[in-house]
Amino acid sequence: MVENILKNVYEKTPLVHCITNYVTVNDVANTLLACGGSPIMADDERDAVEITAICDALVINIGTLNERTIATMLKTGKRANELSHPVVLDPVGTGASALRTDTTFKLLKEVKFVVIRGNVSEIKTISRGKGTTKGVDADVSDIITDENLDEAIAFVKELSAQTGSVIAVTGAIDIVADSNKAYVIRNGHRIMSKVSGTGCMLTAMIAAYCAANPGNNLDAAAAAVCAFGLSGELAYDKLAKTDAGTSSYRTYLIDAISKMDADTLKGGMKIENR
Amino acid sequence: MVENILKNVYEKTPLVHCITNYVTVNDVANTLLACGGSPIMADDERDAVEITAICDALVINIGTLNERTIATMLKTGKRANELSHPVVLDPVGTGASALRTDTTFKLLKEVKFVVIRGNVSEIKTISRGKGTTKGVDADVSDIITDENLDEAIAFVKELSAQTGSVIAVTGAIDIVADSNKAYVIRNGHRIMSKVSGTGCMLTAMIAAYCAANPGNNLDAAAAAVCAFGLSGELAYDKLAKTDAGTSSYRTYLIDAISKMDADTLKGGMKIENR
Amino acid sequence: MVENILKNVYEKTPLVHCITNYVTVNDVANTLLACGGSPIMADDERDAVEITAICDALVINIGTLNERTIATMLKTGKRANELSHPVVLDPVGTGASALRTDTTFKLLKEVKFVVIRGNVSEIKTISRGKGTTKGVDADVSDIITDENLDEAIAFVKELSAQTGSVIAVTGAIDIVADSNKAYVIRNGHRIMSKVSGTGCMLTAMIAAYCAANPGNNLDAAAAAVCAFGLSGELAYDKLAKTDAGTSSYRTYLIDAISKMDADTLKGGMKIENR
Numbered sequence: 001m002v003e004n005i006l007k008n009v010y011e012k013t014p015l016v017h018c019i020t021n022y023v024t025v026n027d028v029a030n031t032l033l034a035c036g037g038s039p040i041m042a043d044d045e046r047d048a049v050e051i052t053a054i055c056d057a058l059v060i061n062i063g064t065l066n067e068r069t070i071a072t073m074l075k076t077g078k079r080a081n082e083l084s085h086p087v088v089l090d091p092v093g094t095g096a097s098a099l100r101t102d103t104t105f106k107l108l109k110e111v112k113f114v115v116i117r118g119n120v121s122e123i124k125t126i127s128r129g130k131g132t133t134k135g136v137d138a139d140v141s142d143i144i145t146d147e148n149l150d151e152a153i154a155f156v157k158e159l160s161a162q163t164g165s166v167i168a169v170t171g172a173i174d175i176v177a178d179s180n181k182a183y184v185i186r187n188g189h190r191i192m193s194k195v196s197g198t199g200c201m202l203t204a205m206i207a208a209y210c211a212a213n214p215g216n217n218l219d220a221a222a223a224a225v226c227a228f229g230l231s232g233e234l235a236y237d238k239l240a241k242t243d244a245g246t247s248s249y250r251t252y253l254i255d256a257i258s259k260m261d262a263d264t265l266k267g268g269m270k271i272e273n274r
Numbered sequence: 275m276v277e278n279i280l281k282n283v284y285e286k287t288p289l290v291h292c293i294t295n296y297v298t299v300n301d302v303a304n305t306l307l308a309c310g311g312s313p314i315m316a317d318d319e320r321d322a323v324e325i326t327a328i329c330d331a332l333v334i335n336i337g338t339l340n341e342r343t344i345a346t347m348l349k350t351g352k353r354a355n356e357l358s359h360p361v362v363l364d365p366v367g368t369g370a371s372a373l374r375t376d377t378t379f380k381l382l383k384e385v386k387f388v389v390i391r392g393n394v395s396e397i398k399t400i401s402r403g404k405g406t407t408k409g410v411d412a413d414v415s416d417i418i419t420d421e422n423l424d425e426a427i428a429f430v431k432e433l434s435a436q437t438g439s440v441i442a443v444t445g446a447i448d449i450v451a452d453s454n455k456a457y458v459i460r461n462g463h464r465i466m467s468k469v470s471g472t473g474c475m476l477t478a479m480i481a482a483y484c485a486a487n488p489g490n491n492l493d494a495a496a497a498a499v500c501a502f503g504l505s506g507e508l509a510y511d512k513l514a515k516t517d518a519g520t521s522s523y524r525t526y527l528i529d530a531i532s533k534m535d536a537d538t539l540k541g542g543m544k545i546e547n548r
Numbered sequence: 549m550v551e552n553i554l555k556n557v558y559e560k561t562p563l564v565h566c567i568t569n570y571v572t573v574n575d576v577a578n579t580l581l582a583c584g585g586s587p588i589m590a591d592d593e594r595d596a597v598e599i600t601a602i603c604d605a606l607v608i609n610i611g612t613l614n615e616r617t618i619a620t621m622l623k624t625g626k627r628a629n630e631l632s633h634p635v636v637l638d639p640v641g642t643g644a645s646a647l648r649t650d651t652t653f654k655l656l657k658e659v660k661f662v663v664i665r666g667n668v669s670e671i672k673t674i675s676r677g678k679g680t681t682k683g684v685d686a687d688v689s690d691i692i693t694d695e696n697l698d699e700a701i702a703f704v705k706e707l708s709a710q711t712g713s714v715i716a717v718t719g720a721i722d723i724v725a726d727s728n729k730a731y732v733i734r735n736g737h738r739i740m741s742k743v744s745g746t747g748c749m750l751t752a753m754i755a756a757y758c759a760a761n762p763g764n765n766l767d768a769a770a771a772a773v774c775a776f777g778l779s780g781e782l783a784y785d786k787l788a789k790t791d792a793g794t795s796s797y798r799t800y801l802i803d804a805i806s807k808m809d810a811d812t813l814k815g816g817m818k819i820e821n822r
Contacts, residue, residue: 022296022570023303023315029571029744034794039744040641040684041571044614050645066318066342068614093314097324136314194532196303196313245529246308255793258742296570297577297589340592340616367588371598410588468806470577470587519803520582 002269003262005213005223009036014056014211017080018204019043019073021063021092024197027254028059031201034258035227037208043069048076057085057211059204060111062103063092063136070103077111086114086210086217089165090203093136094118095125105129108163114210114217117168117203120144120152127159137193144173153182153274166217168225170202176222183222186270187229189236194246195253202228205257226269231256233268276543277536279487279497283310288330288485291354292478293317293347295337295366298471301528302333305475308532309501311482317343322350331359331485333478334385336377337366337410344377351385360388360484360491363439364477367410368392369399379403382437388484388491391442391477394418394426401433411467418447427456427548440491442499444476450496457496460544461503463510468520469527476502479531500543505530507542550817551810553761553771557584562604562759565628566752567591567621569611569640572745575802576607579749582806583775585756591617596624605633605759607752608659610651611640611684618651625659634662634758634765637713638751641684642666643673653677656711662758662765665716665751668692668700675707685741692721701730701822714765716773718750724770731770734818735777737784742794743801750776753805774817779804781816 015038020028029039042051045068052058058080060073080087089111094104104126107113116126119138144152153175160167161179168176174185192198205228209220235252242248288311294302299315306313316325319342326332332354334347354361363385368378378400381387390400393412418426427449434441435453442450448459466472479502483494509526516522562585568576577587590599593616600606606628608621628635637659642652652674655661664674667686692700701723708715709727716724722733740746753776757768783800790796 021315023299023313025571026300026574026744030795030798033742033744038685039571040644041569041612042641042645043612044647047613047645047647050647051641054644064315064317065321093316093325096314096328097316097321099318099321099324137312194307196300196307243533244526245532247304247525247528247532250304251525251795251799252792254795258793258795259791295589297573297587300574338589338591339595367590367599370588370602371590371595373592373595373598411586468581470574470581517807518799519806521578521799521802521806524578525799 001219002223002265005209005220006262006265008212009209012212013038014208015040016057016059016204016207016211017042017052017055018059018061019048019069019076020059020061020200023063024200027197028200028204030254031257032204032208034254035205035208043072045072045075048072049079052076052080052085053083055085057207058087059090059207060087060107061090061092061200061203062094062100063200065100065103073107074110077107081112086207087111088203088207088210089113089116090200091116091118091122091126094122101125113165115166115168115206115221116163117170117206119199120169120171123159123167123169127155138171144169144171144175149173149184153177157182166221168206168221170199170225174225174229176218176225178218181218182274184272184274185222185225185229187226187233189232191236191249192232195250222271226271227260227265230265230268231260275493276497276539279483279494280536280539282486283483286486287312288482289314290331290333290478290481290485291316291326291329292333292335293322293343293350294333294335294474297337298474301471302474302478304528305531306478306482308528309479309482317346319346319349322346323353326350326354326359327357329359331481332361333364333481334361334381335364335366335474335477336368336374337474339374339377347381348384351381355386360481361385362477362481362484363387363390364474365390365392365396365400368396375399387439389440389442389480389495390437391444391480393473394443394445397433397441397443401429412445418443418445418449423447423458427451431456440495442480442495444473444499448499448503450492450499452492455492456548458546458548459496459499459503461500461507463506465510465523466506469524496545500545501534501539502531504539504542505534549767550771550813553757553768554810554813556760557757560760561586562756563588564605564607564752564755564759565590565600565603566607566609567596567617567624568607568609568748571611572748575745576748576752578802579805580752580756582802583753583756591620593620593623596620597627600624600628600633601631603633605755606635607638607755608635608655609638609640609748609751610642610648611748613648613651621655622658625655629660634755635659636751636755636758637661637664638748639664639666639670639674642670649673661713663714663716663754663769664711665718665754667747668717668719671707671715671717675703686719692717692719692723697721697732701725705730714769716754716769718747718773722773722777724766724773726766729766730822732820732822733770733773733777735774735781737780739784739797740780743798770819774819775808775813776805778813778816779808
């Protein structure tokens, strides 16, 4: 399964159009190259609608949204839907401001997403229609633990049924689910939260994996979450042997993504079907 | 003293809202994470005014300002003042264009800053109302040396009295002062000028330190300047043992920030009270 | 020859104004510092026209263009022409959307460029007035090989005659030519295509080299192409001794640029005069 998903990415080199925030955009571009895809960024409406047509997938990340780019997101998302390109949403900080929350709901109303990836607070905001997001990090009260896992899985499946999208909730424990099936993934390392943009990077990687594996969004998204989390573990193993810090860790993380292969992924993925 | 300042940062993880330039924004975000804070960026007026309310501090950096973001800076700065959040100004390149100079003075008129950090040419522009800034670097004629140090300290104290802000002038010799007291700091390494955005990174770190240490802006700013400069020295020590260049140095710098602790800082800070 | 070109860069520290995309802007800034120049970015019309006057060169890179920045590019380009500053064009993705293609032709009509640098698909778009660019990468059908090299050289010389600009086409084999003389350069390594923004970085470096070597744009551009490509080779040599990946490679690349000197360049440049 995982072999085929990775093989398809490496063979097809999916071109992923990203309308994304300017904070982490360079890491997003380099993550796409590292994982076997190719990035292009365009956020002017006239440019983006045309650029998306030559691409294989679209990422909409609302991290540093503004009036101009919100209009581009809506119009480009619809265009990508017309072309049957997979579109992935990263609702960064939704719940933290009315503009972010409103934009998220406008996008959900007008654009069909194959996958929505966020932290648990962002995903809860989407479910509740309002949020308590503390900036771009999840609220402590929302965190998924072994104690509330069954409840969390039911919640994610339900949200998938409502939205028609695969939902990827990432944190210490990740859940990737559609309305019928949930994967619980325990890859990753807590130091990843000390690098800005790991969520943005993963979202783009999910888009590349979905683009290369049409009709298989749930498994493609789960494989991307495993591969990204495992890369974070391998990067930590490397860091632990040195006296380096968080910036070296960021480098090691993207390095590990660029060196991921099916054998490594199969040997290291911590995934269960619930 | 320094122990408490660092302890407060590590315990409170201050969330710092940055309206900052897109050139160095990723390093700013990762520096905030490395020093014990947390970043969020928002520059659309409707988003930013609301986002700043959930944060602990605000950074206004005019590096790639435009009409839209200038309006956001003014409105968000006033909102942060209402909320009594510390607001820190980085007047990047002020004096190099009328737009940058005018924006700086508009900001100084409408927003109260706890700290203003810049190179000596930028700070002189603020004092004189006009400047001779050569881009984003200080003019040679302005540089602070041991010969003109007394004069420079008097100038900085005077500017602090005028503006009501702690003034942090950084360069080979740093001065951090309010109207009564000045610290002269000699940490840092000249290779830091070969990395884009070290000033922006330091400004954000000052904001995190001030946010975690309310009522203690002078000492918090001075501690941040020492910690950042010392990180630059430790990064150079590491660089000197390798055949690496300026990009590795950037990584080592943020690594050192992420590993800074009170003992290291106390042992390495070169600060005198003038 | 090459000694003088590098010496001039190191002695003059040319200040390069970049109106460039936000994806790779930080790497562009750090590449300029690494190669011996100094960066400043400004893209608001009121700011940019004034900032360009204190600089030594201007880069116009259309990577994430929008209505506001297109107007700035045109106005600032004309101002730089009036001041006789070298202006370098990077037509990122031209041919991939009407907006990018139209902007390129508007720029070519209204601004005089000393050098235009692009991949072969972008350069062919400029010649044909329309393109088949697949995003930001060259089309396979366009690639320059030993088989079509003579034809490619003739094409590049002809385009230089038409535009009055030195043309730098970069890829596995690079051609840098004016209407009379062409250099064929075989430095570089294919892994460079796994780092986002190598083209943008090289374009900025060409601008720094041209600014420091007035009246010598062809040789300056060719030297920059050699130095950048050789840095890519040296970075690969370093990478090959480790288990690192593409993000470390990016660091090694900028490191190598920061350590380049005339002896290394003379020993490693693979250039022939055609």
